[in-house]
Amino acid sequence: MERTAVRGRLSWLLADVVELIPETPRVKSIRLRVPGWTGHLPGQHVDLRLTAEDGYQAQRSYSIANPPEGENVTITVELVDNGEVSSYVHEELRVGDRIELRGPIGGYFVWEPARGGPLQLVGGGSGLVPLMAMARSLGGAAVPARMLVSARTQEDLIYRQELSRLPTEIPDLRVDYTLTRSQPDGWKGYARRVDRAMLGETTFDSGQNPQIFVCGPTGFVESVATILRELGHPPERIRTERFGPTGG
Amino acid sequence: MTFVSRGFKGRRQVEAAADRVPPGQYVTDDFPVLSAGPTPLILTENWRFTLITEANEELTWNWDEFQQLPHEQVTVDIHCVTKWSKLDTRWEGVSLDTLLAGVKTSARFALAYSHGGYTTNLPLADLTGGKAWVAFNYEGAPLRPEHGGPARLLVPHLYFWKSAKWVQGLRLMDQESPGFWESYGYHIYGDPWKEQRYAGD
CATH class of the missing domain: 2.40.30.10 (Translation factors)
Known part of the structure; x- marks a missing residue:
């Protein structure tokens, strides 16, 4: 490292x-x-x-x-x-x-365009915050990037409007969503907790050797990081940050 | 001149806890999980603990051999650099005094190393004298993988990043060598009572 x-x-x-x-x-x-x-x-x-x-x-x-x-x-x-x-x-x-x-x-859970890509971001709830700093830094960097965002409801989804706008400004960025608790009418994203099939469909595969950043509540990070390992990503390419239920 | 945050009153610790909570910490009943990468799954049949001296002599225990060593049960307060403290946590493990008893060393420092590549440095004096354990039970049950199971270092008098999860061994050294977080700007020693969170604190 x-x-x-x-x-x-x-x-x-x-x-x-x-x-x-x-x-x-x-x-x-x-x-x-x-x-x-x-x-x-x-x-x-x-x-x-x-x-x-x-x-x-x-x-x-x-x-x-x-x-x-x-x-x-x-x-x-x-x-x-x-x-x-x-x-x-x-x-x-x-x-x-x-x-x-x-x-x-902190100096481990960090990314900047000079580090290259592909860049894979997976965020749950307010775990989106540090990932958003990375996505916002993409600009015209021409780094292939994907982001999978999980929230309970559409109302709980932070940075909602900016997230929907970012891929139109940054063509190399793709954003996928899942709402785990309830979905608005006409919802086109996923409607369940992040699972193996969803990660397989939305994230870079291990052959593309992405740098992966996962942030969210402990259970979310444990589950996502374990599945990503099972999908063939080396553990040292998966960087995690966990937000416990406490904090204050 | 101390700065005052307008309108901040704060929620003080109850009197009994106040002298047990280091500066800048708050008490939680949860056990938050903080790790830099995925949780490694380690089967006890593959588990080893190795002491490597400064002369490169190695002493290794497998899980069964380790379990034959005298166990100690301790109840300690733990303090994470991310500000939470947890009081009266109950652990069971093997004292580092037991592990180091037969070891000839004049080393002053140790580097704990873990599955997954994590490391942390400590003065050897902080691992001896009844201050540190390799712990495998927490609150009467096997330590869960996300908390460092099958076994983690337990050095409760220092910030909890020093209590390396998934610990594999200790390398004894004449010179201090910064570990993982210590190389990213965290304090080389990490005394919570002196609030040694980051380099230079």
Whole structure:
């Protein structure tokens, strides 16, 4: 596995909240401007830190949703039941507020166009976030890319409009969908949990030797990664990130 | 001057837990799964644990031999660098003191290596003195594959990425050699009480 140089110390930075974008009833994107940001790779994450007046602090990690673009960092936060940080982000945070973060963190679950393709993305629920940073970085890279997106309902599907638009802007990108719980009238995508047949139909086969990134809830990632191995992909080509039910 | 997040009150840990939860951590009842790749399926009949000394001497146990070694049951708190802590987790395994008892070594460091290519580095002193185990049971049942089964390292006083899943062996070394996450910017030692999450912390 390739290695990157160990970086210097990660300092806490004060970010400005520039825009809050509702993605679904339970998911919000927060566009931040981070003076001092040194850049990131698609797939990396940040640590967010909240501090109360008495000094009490809470931290959580969030994947970065945007490709590298100067001092701009966008995160997408799902509201977790009783989530200490996610409930603050959803219910209290406003444009003009400031918030502390540090990053970028992580160097294994990353992809950028220079790494070539084919690029295979498989995302479940809010596990789509780091994969979206990769898809958004495709641009005119001419890298063959496919994305399989799983959500419970159409309403739960984050980045819905942008996802439907992306393949028209990026001809080398194909996006397939499955809605596991309920489907709108006239739904043309899949209507079940991701399984072997679906992965066989929608993903690059092992002969094409894709770089594979799988992100979602633990059960989703365990199942998808196991099937991909059975389909002949070498384990070292399958990079995973799991979102447990906790987080906050 | 400390920054204050406007309107943030926070949900503090209950008093009893407060001194058991390192800074920046929160308590969860779940057992989240974090791994960089697919879960390897390892049958116990193929399982081996190997100690390799700095002189390249090898000591290997198969599953049955390993199970003959004295077991210890421990209840410990675990702390993941992704911020969750889990209190009073119950494990059963073989102490590294037992495994290292017959080994002649003057090495100061160890690199744990796992099925699937994962590695993590630790000072040997952090693996001895009743501080570390190779654990195969969790909460009274065989450790599940996604949590590192059949057996994982258990070093609860360091962040949990040091407790290598699917552990295959330990290489004892004179020099410290960064493991997998340590090479990606995570802290070389990883003490949760000093909040040593990333390089330079």
